[in-house]
Amino acid sequence: MALINSNIPDDIIQRSLVGECTKEDALQLLDVEPLELFSLANELRKDSVGNTVTYIVNRNINFTNMCVGTCRFCAFKDNSDNGYRLTTPEIMEKVRGADQSGSTEVCIQGGLLPYVEVDFYQNILELIKAEYPKMHIHAFSPMEVYHAARLSDMTIKDTLVELKKSGLDTMPGTAAEVLSDRVRKLICPGKLKTAEWVDVVTLAHKTGIPTTATIMYGHIETIGERIDHILTIRNIQKKTGGFTEFVPLPFMPYNNNLGEEVLRSGKFSTTGLEDLQLHAIARVLLHTHVNNIQASWVKLGKKLAQFALNCGANDLGGTLMEEKISKSAGATHGEYMSPKEFEWLIRGAGRDPKQRTTIYRSL
């Protein structure tokens, strides 16, 4: 392994190679010169996925911004007269647009509507699969599944089985925020608890529904809690192998109550350096377990996302076509990136672009 000027102790490097770095190792790695950490993450990335950088042609569909949730970081929810809820023909119109533009995936998530049971979600899946059987449906966060199960008086397992039967292919591993009950109590007290998130995701994997994994960091959590979160993902992966990727998502502090508190304390979410360090630490801790670390161009901006490819990331996410959630919280990086621009950005980083499917098969 060719590390630049490394002061990283040899035993940490050895543990990183076999996917056994500890929390203490991670804390130590965050204390070395950032370039040394990036170099280690970059070498591990080469080792597991080589020179290829992937992206997906997909479309986001947020079917409603009305929500009974109370997350303090949310700038998306709108229960006023300006709130919207797409009808099924409107959802289908968006799927049609996705199909026509060559999307292989629709990513469907929405606010938590009162009184909707599992059949509401099944109906969306079945309508899409009837008309577009090949379209991959990546939909419904663990919180939406938990909500649907609760309102339908069903177990999580039965809910997942029904959703899969109706056409659910994979699920976004969102609603994870930071997997610490201390943090969750302060930022999203109404959301499912850490153990419940772990439960939904583990059951999804066991039902044959792979998921992504995310972390929404940069508000009130400690560095130790970020590391614990990544180690929780690693532990689940050791048991199920059901995660396709890990996506660090920096907190967006605008137009939300938690953001106001963070801004008042003199912080502005995260710095670019912190973002890159988190991608690198994720690569190190998840090496040999989760192969794909995504740099989100919507959250980081295109240029920082490109640089993250030297810090452990190997995927840039999707074309999206529309993006409402980050935009409402202050992200200004746009809602669409064309395949051409992805390829240009990736080649500009000296890497080989490849369009992928949701489950990381090449097209």
Ligand code: SF4
């Ligand atoms: S983050 Fe999701 S669940 Fe929470 S309030 Fe916003 S829309 Fe609702």
